[in-house]
Amino acid sequence: MTPLATSSWLQALPKGLQQLSEQHLLRTRRQVAPAQGAHITVDGQRMLQFCSNDYLGLSQHPALVEAARQGALECGVGAGGSPMVNGHTAANAELEEALARYVQLPRALYFYAGFATNASVIAALVGAEDAIFSDALNHASLIDGCRLSRARIHRYAHADLRELERLLASNPQQRKLVVSDAVFSMDGDVADMTGLLALCEQYDALLMLDDAHGFGMRGPQGRGSLAAVGLSGANASARILYMGTLSKAAGVAGGFVAGSESLIEWLLQRTRSYTFATAAPGMLARALLVGLSVLEQGDGLRAHLQAQIVRLRQGLEPLLAATGWQLLPSDTPIQALVIGDNAQALQLMEVLRQRGIWVPAIRPPTVPEGTARLRIALSANHTDADVAQLIAALHAGVLAMQQDLRPEPAKP
Numbered sequence: 428m429t430p431l432a433t434s435s436w437l438q439a440l441p442k443g444l445q446q447l448s449e450q451h452l453l454r455t456r457r458q459v460a461p462a463q464g465a466h467i468t469v470d471g472q473r474m475l476q477f478c479s480n481d482y483l484g485l486s487q488h489p490a491l492v493e494a495a496r497q498g499a500l501e502c503g504v505g506a507g508g509s510p511m512v513n514g515h516t517a518a519n520a521e522l523e524e525a526l527a528r529y530v531q532l533p534r535a536l537y538f539y540a541g542f543a544t545n546a547s548v549i550a551a552l553v554g555a556e557d558a559i560f561s562d563a564l565n566h567a568s569l570i571d572g573c574r575l576s577r578a579r580i581h582r583y584a585h586a587d588l589r590e591l592e593r594l595l596a597s598n599p600q601q602r603k604l605v606v607s608d609a610v611f612s613m614d615g616d617v618a619d620m621t622g623l624l625a626l627c628e629q630y631d632a633l634l635m636l637d638d639a640h641g642f643g644m645r646g647p648q649g650r651g652s653l654a655a656v657g658l659s660g661a662n663a664s665a666r667i668l669y670m671g672t673l674s675k676a677a678g679v680a681g682g683f684v685a686g687s688e689s690l691i692e693w694l695l696q697r698t699r700s701y702t703f704a705t706a707a708p709g710m711l712a713r714a715l716l717v718g719l720s721v722l723e724q725g726d727g728l729r730a731h732l733q734a735q736i737v738r739l740r741q742g743l744e745p746l747l748a749a750t751g752w753q754l755l756p757s758d759t760p761i762q763a764l765v766i767g768d769n770a771q772a773l774q775l776m777e778v779l780r781q782r783g784i785w786v787p788a789i790r791p792p793t794v795p796e797g798t799a800r801l802r803i804a805l806s807a808n809h810t811d812a813d814v815a816q817l818i819a820a821l822h823a824g825v826l827a828m829q830q831d832l833r834p835e836p837a838k839p
């Protein structure tokens with residue numbers, strides 16, 4: 428065979444990568460391994476990390492690890508097929524019942540990934556004739572799910588219920604779906620769920636809430652953001668599709684939806700990432716079943732974490748005053764320190780890294796232009812000393828940066 432000429436658009440890729448690099452938008456992966464507590468080894472170096480979604484430390488919990496081991500003996504390590512054919516194990520069925528009980532909704536459906544859940548359930552609910560109303564800061568998986576449905580998408584400014592109401596009032600489509608993160612993943616704030624629900628009631632819309640960061644964390648016994656505002660059972664399932672991920676506080680992997688009996692049955696029938704994907708391995712369902720009971724009894728862990736959140740916010744006040752940076756309002760473990768400039772956010776991350784602390788800088792397009800930030804994620808693994816160390820390192824880092832940024836003295 429004669430040598431092929433490289434396709435012209437493949438030839439253009441190095442230039443595209445170069446541009447990303449010049450805009451400080453090139454992402455790199457580090458090889459990591461968990462170490463003790465809130466520590467992690469990054470490229471072989473032991474670091475104190477503030478980046479995990481494993482809020483309560485369940486991913487390393489001995490009881491979950493043991494349950495996964497036993498689950499592997501029971502079910503093997505892979506499911507071998509779609510839940511519609513041969514992948515729906517007893518473990519997966521038990522997990523669905525336990526999830527529904529835990530979030531206090533009639534029925535739940537367990538998916539292999541949270542992203543795939545969002546990317547696919549929306550298309551099972553609405554189509555080209557219908558309308559979606561979507562918060563501007565919704566997670567990428569929801570945005571993709573909305574696009575895939577072919578429904579008309581109306582984006583409202585973050586948390587702006589007035590704009591949402593205006594859009595709902597001016598769109599007479601029969602089927603309307605309002606989609607929102609319950610806890611916003613890059614800002615850490617919480618949606619006004621009762622306000623959203625009231626609008627959905629008024630305009631006969633269905634409300635889909637993505638509680639990736641609230642499930643296991645908020646409300647009594649960690650039952651989630653709905654339970655936190657007193658919504659459960661028939662009252663919630665009348666108009667809400669609840670979605671949670673099992674990869675964050677629950678410490679494992681997967682996603683689920685919960686809601687009324689017929690809504691969940693419909694999604695089971697019609698969601699393509701459910702029927703055409705291999706089921707989540709039963710060994711993970713076994714780990715998650717134990718994880719749910721740890722979450723249910725996790726008030727002590729959650730209280731400890733809440734105290735760290737308060738400690739961090741108080742400790743950063745002088746820094747905010749000195750720099751003009753903004754710590755976004757949040758009572759969740761997601762604490763966003765907005766720097767603004769991409770290069771400066773990266774520089775601060777680097778200064779912390781040199782001090783053995785790992786906090787990711789988040790840049791556009793993950794967050795809006797001009798709002799590059801350090802996304803500090805706290806967990807129950809953090810001790811008082813860990814948080815104090817972060818606060819001290821940030822103060823020292825700012826001094827180092829200010830020296831770096833000082834203009835060169837004018838030459839005589």
Ligand SMILES: *Cc1c(COP(=O)(O)O)cnc(C)c1O
Pocket residue numbers: 540541542543545566568608612637639640672673674675680681682
């Ligand atoms: C992480 C996340 C997801 C995706 O869940 P995975 O389990 O990681 O696939 C969906 N929505 C939000 C808001 C998230 O933060």
